[in-house]
Amino acid sequence: MRHGVARFVTGFLALPVALYLFYVVWPFAQAAGYSLTNWGGYSDKQEFVGLDNYVRLFSDELIRKAFWHNVFFLVTVPLFTIALALFLAFLLNVGGREDRAGIRGVFGSGLYKVIFFFPQVLSLVVIAVMWQQIYRSDNQGLINGLLMKIGLVDADNPIGFTADPEPFLGVPAVLWWLLFIAVWSGAGFYMVLFSAAMQSIPKDIYEAALLDGASRFHTFFRITLPLLRDTISVAWVYLGFIALDMYALVFVMTPSQGGPNHASEIFASVLNFTAFQKGQFGYACAMGVALAIFTILLAALQLRITRRERIEY
Amino acid sequence: MSVTPEHPADLSRRTLLRRAAAAGLLVTPAAGLLSACAGSEPSKSDDTGAAKSKDNPFGVKDGSAVKVVIFNGGLGDQWANEDKAVFAAKHAGVTVNMSSTQKIKTEEQPKMATQPSDLVMNSGADMMDISTLVNEGAIEPLDDLLTAPAWDSEGTVADTLLPGTVEDGTFQGKFYVVNVAFTVWGNWYNGALFAKEGWQPPTTFDEFFALAPKIKAKGIAPYVHDAVHGYYPRWALMATIWKSAGRQAVVDIDNLKENAWKADGVLPALQAWEKLVKDRLLLPGNLNHTQSQQAWLDGKAAFIQVGTWLKNEMAATIPPGFEMKLSDYWGLGATDKAPKDVFAGAGEGLVVPSKAPNKAAAKEFLRAVLSKSGSAKFAELTKSLASTKGSGDGVQDTALASANELMRNAPKDLIKTKLFDFYADLDKESQNLSEELMAGRLTAQQFVDKMQAAADKVAKDSSIKKQTRA
Numbered sequence: 079m080r081h082g083v084a085r086f087v088t089g090f091l092a093l094p095v096a097l098y099l100f101y102v103v104w105p106f107a108q109a110a111g112y113s114l115t116n117w118g119g120y121s122d123k124q125e126f127v128g129l130d131n132y133v134r135l136f137s138d139e140l141i142r143k144a145f146w147h148n149v150f151f152l153v154t155v156p157l158f159t160i161a162l163a164l165f166l167a168f169l170l171n172v173g174g175r176e177d178r179a180g181i182r183g184v185f186g187s188g189l190y191k192v193i194f195f196f197p198q199v200l201s202l203v204v205i206a207v208m209w210q211q212i213y214r215s216d217n218q219g220l221i222n223g224l225l226m227k228i229g230l231v232d233a234d235n236p237i238g239f240t241a242d243p244e245p246f247l248g249v250p251a252v253l254w255w256l257l258f259i260a261v262w263s264g265a266g267f268y269m270v271l272f273s274a275a276m277q278s279i280p281k282d283i284y285e286a287a288l289l290d291g292a293s294r295f296h297t298f299f300r301i302t303l304p305l306l307r308d309t310i311s312v313a314w315v316y317l318g319f320i321a322l323d324m325y326a327l328v329f330v331m332t333p334s335q336g337g338p339n340h341a342s343e344i345f346a347s348v349l350n351f352t353a354f355q356k357g358q359f360g361y362a363c364a365m366g367v368a369l370a371i372f373t374i375l376l377a378a379l380q381l382r383i384t385r386r387e388r389i390e391y
Numbered sequence: 392m393s394v395t396p397e398h399p400a401d402l403s404r405r406t407l408l409r410r411a412a413a414a415g416l417l418v419t420p421a422a423g424l425l426s427a428c429a430g431s432e433p434s435k436s437d438d439t440g441a442a443k444s445k446d447n448p449f450g451v452k453d454g455s456a457v458k459v460v461i462f463n464g465g466l467g468d469q470w471a472n473e474d475k476a477v478f479a480a481k482h483a484g485v486t487v488n489m490s491s492t493q494k495i496k497t498e499e500q501p502k503m504a505t506q507p508s509d510l511v512m513n514s515g516a517d518m519m520d521i522s523t524l525v526n527e528g529a530i531e532p533l534d535d536l537l538t539a540p541a542w543d544s545e546g547t548v549a550d551t552l553l554p555g556t557v558e559d560g561t562f563q564g565k566f567y568v569v570n571v572a573f574t575v576w577g578n579w580y581n582g583a584l585f586a587k588e589g590w591q592p593p594t595t596f597d598e599f600f601a602l603a604p605k606i607k608a609k610g611i612a613p614y615v616h617d618a619v620h621g622y623y624p625r626w627a628l629m630a631t632i633w634k635s636a637g638r639q640a641v642v643d644i645d646n647l648k649e650n651a652w653k654a655d656g657v658l659p660a661l662q663a664w665e666k667l668v669k670d671r672l673l674l675p676g677n678l679n680h681t682q683s684q685q686a687w688l689d690g691k692a693a694f695i696q697v698g699t700w701l702k703n704e705m706a707a708t709i710p711p712g713f714e715m716k717l718s719d720y721w722g723l724g725a726t727d728k729a730p731k732d733v734f735a736g737a738g739e740g741l742v743v744p745s746k747a748p749n750k751a752a753a754k755e756f757l758r759a760v761l762s763k764s765g766s767a768k769f770a771e772l773t774k775s776l777a778s779t780k781g782s783g784d785g786v787q788d789t790a791l792a793s794a795n796e797l798m799r800n801a802p803k804d805l806i807k808t809k810l811f812d813f814y815a816d817l818d819k820e821s822q823n824l825s826e827e828l829m830a831g832r833l834t835a836q837q838f839v840d841k842m843q844a845a846a847d848k849v850a851k852d853s854s855i856k857k858q859t860r861a
Contacts, residue, residue: 337826
């Protein structure tokens, strides 16, 4: 009998596992292999160079710059997205008045849910193209045009948005403008995620707290937040992945794809330039492998730090 | 070097999905980046030929198929369909599978080492780096095409080409790239507006600076530029450097000679542009190429600098009564070493991958592209000159006529820079610095210093294969 079950399970798993091995694992292995060569990408000639490419990574100034830009996103994207998503989810679920039916969200929360979630159904490139028009830096841009009409922005000095490398709080302005889009487009999804988690928290806990005279501030920080710990932790890891990517926004929205003058360079844009413009696929693969290792370590660390005992309710 | 642009934003849904997958939005970013590098094992190509003759110099086999990929940018792709008809007249038995795209590198690079298309038009913002293709031996030398008989005129193919076409396609002594369009660059203006106002198009920066206040008084910005793609302003900067410092100075720059960027005449050329920016003669806003071109067409700015594909690219939105005219780039004045030289050259390069399965048919197709009938259709459809002599003879058009006029008075030397085709690092750096100079965040002196430093770094880097020009 046991034998039959094993065969049955294997039969179902064989195909997906084979596909996964061939299309996911094998390319990874190949890339790791190429990272030890000086392959140019356009021919079948390559020499083994050992760890040279990895040694080179550490002295590459552009990579260092890109790394810190990725770190900026790694800190800010999860922080702002989760904060905003939590705030919205709280308002939509338990932020409203209390009545005989118990605790509820603010008036019209169903509608808001749809509106906030909407960016999630758009592709990231569609979002980028749309924001290009919003950020356009003459009077035909949505923001610039509006501000010029009401006289807040001088037509001779429009806001540069993604073409502006001037530092704000030590970080090029272009990165802040990109961050804004990333948070805007990401918050809706996590709002829904947190909403679902909040709805599974029994209402009587809140009611008990209210009876004890807890303010909304206290219910949020003492009840909601601790009970959402697991969900937030997962969200943090996902958003970390997104922050390490950011490729589509940088590619579509910044001048010279990573500009102006390297001000929005990220790992992926340097990798793209190295592989496809400079024709150094071996080195580019080394960047990819390094980023992969970094990502995995980060995810492992993240999950370990936030691991705690689960609360059953 | 001569690149017709396209929007980075114009990603088709399919490419963007592929890109999204490649960039790893679905799994982890690193995972996608990893698989983006991976290729597969190369396969052997077989090039079995038929008998060779005057009408079939490469021995194209009847019944074979040839895959042609056309860049669908500023020039469109209709002209290539006309060439298909020209080709079919002699080789009805050969199937031409033609496709067009804006994403040349995205779609063709992964196939280069294994199963490439037979003929690829390598152009646009997403083009494959040409020096890498040559260094890697990924494309085929086409010297036998030059010595083959011309399609529908006397002599060889080389005899029918405009000057500069062979030189522009030659790398390391071999002819690799067939550039089909002959492009002239310069400052464009609206002939009708200038006639109405009684303005003369300037020939030097001084004349421009004198005219600028009059233009401003009419509520028009004197100049508008593409602030998104660094290679646009770079054309203008390099043209001014050439006119001011002379041919040899640019050749030295291209050959990475010591202190080449510090030569006499280079700094003043860049200072003229610095003054243009500092005097606030630019239309404010960071527009891309089509946005800036449209602003110019809408009468918001008097001058814009770009190549002769402009007319075709903007054909749909040219206002009635607008008279597109091309004038030469401005020099600095009496001190100029090469004031009359014109920035022109053959661009829009077609290449034959070394591993292409039907190279004979690819070369034969190129012969058809360069034919008299094919190139005449090209000029008619694109309002750009083809690299074949006499292509524009039968076309009536103010833009094309003013470009012809400019070429007629041009000395034999054409303004040409090779540095950015030679070295991808310097290509990137110069684009960035050009943008910064035009944004007013960089002085001419800083531009020169930074370019010199970048050039020295490449010169010292033994891992980069050096190229030279004469």
